[in-house]
Amino acid sequence: MRTRLTTATLRLTAGALLALGLLPALAPAASAAPPASPSGKSQAPATTAGTSFxxxxxxxxxxxxxxxxxxxxxxxxxxxxxEGQTDTVQVTVTLPPSMDRHAPQTWTVELFDGLRRRQSCTAGPQSATAAANAPSLAVGCTLRQIRSWAEPWSGDPLPGTYYIRLTTSDVDQQDLGLAAQVKLHITSKGGPNDAQPEGGELKAPLVPPVNAGSAAPGASAAPTATATDGGPAATRAAAPVAQKTHWYSDLFSGWNTRWFWTLGGGALAALAGVAGYTLTRHPHGRRPTQHHGPQH
Structure with missing residues (x-):
């Protein structure tokens, strides 16, 4: 009877403390929900691969x-x-047993964007050749930073879906069909806060503004001369250098140039035609006159 009363009393006391929020630490640890694991780590590896885009x-x-x-x-x-990510694809290929292979093998990994345009890699060996007795090989590719915008004519990587293609680019004919194991791993760094165009910001204009009449920094000052009336010194600009002319200068300048080349070209064409006709025509010789003897 005392045991029942004691148990009932403990239950009532514990219920009152829980209602008042004074007994959170006495709850059984097993009743707490398990912490959620990151989505990238809790998913099982994929065991299939497609054969096309x-x-x-x-x-x-x-x-x-x-x-x-x-x-x-x-x-x-x-x-x-x-946007802002820099993705790296790493592939490890466990090759068939060396006793079954007949020659070295070359494997290649390529990345394509959503429009199936091949993207260039900034790091990683895209192709690797394994000797006939090598147990495995590794290939990889690091994309350029994903940009938020691009010019229509450019092939910059934009946000969206990207495709990975792994192929055997060079293999002996007898080794086709041998079993291999492929392990693929993708890592990403950066995010929207790192979405900066490649090359950073432009701190200064590429062509500085030029103010007419002002001297460039570090340039020597223009020579000064004193006015003849005793006034203050005045800055005088250098006089332009006169261009030397000849008697034939006007013949090859202005509107005369067009007429000169037109007439000269026509005359040369006529002379060339006459010369060509003279060299290529057949000589017209006269036929010798046949003399017939006197007819009797």
Whole structure:
């Protein structure tokens, strides 16, 4: 009876303390909800890859991919990229056993934007060649910073979907179809706050303004001369240098130039025609006159 009363009393006391908010620490730890893990770390790696742009496997931010592939296949993935980010794609290929291979293999990774334009890489070996006895190889590509705008004629990376294509660019014919393991990892740094055009800000105009009549900094002052009437010194501009002329200068200047070249060109063309006709015409010789003997 005392045990029942004691248990009931403890329950009432605990209920009153919880209602007053004085007993949060006495709640069982197991009843608390588990903390949410970051979305990029909690997702399982993707185990598939597409064979074209239309069937590319979409990867979430921070999600990896581990795919069993065949040597010679085209593998495609897609991932989102936002403004200000700089994304890096790293691929590790575990090659088939060396006893099954006959020659070195070359693997290449390429990145394309949403318009399927091939994007250049700022870092990372896009292509790598593994010897016939090498167990694996690694390729990678670091995109340029995603820009918020671009000129219509430029190929700057813009926010949106980007495609990854992994291919075997050079492989022996006998090694096609051998099993390989591909592990893909995407890392991103930066964000909207880092969305700055490449090259930073322009601190000064490219062409400084030029004020007519003012001397450039550091230039020597113009020579001064004293006025003849005893007044203060006056600055005089240098007189322009007179251009030397000849008797034939007017013949090749102004509107005369057009007539000169027109008439001269016509005369030369006529002479060339006459000379060509003289050199190429066939000589017209006279036929020798046939003399017939007297007819009897």
């Amino acid at each position: 239309l069937t590319a496997t979409t990867l979430a931010a921070g999600q990896e991919a581990e795919v069993a592939a065949s040597t010679g296949d085209y593998l495609y993935w897609a991932f989102p990229a936002s």
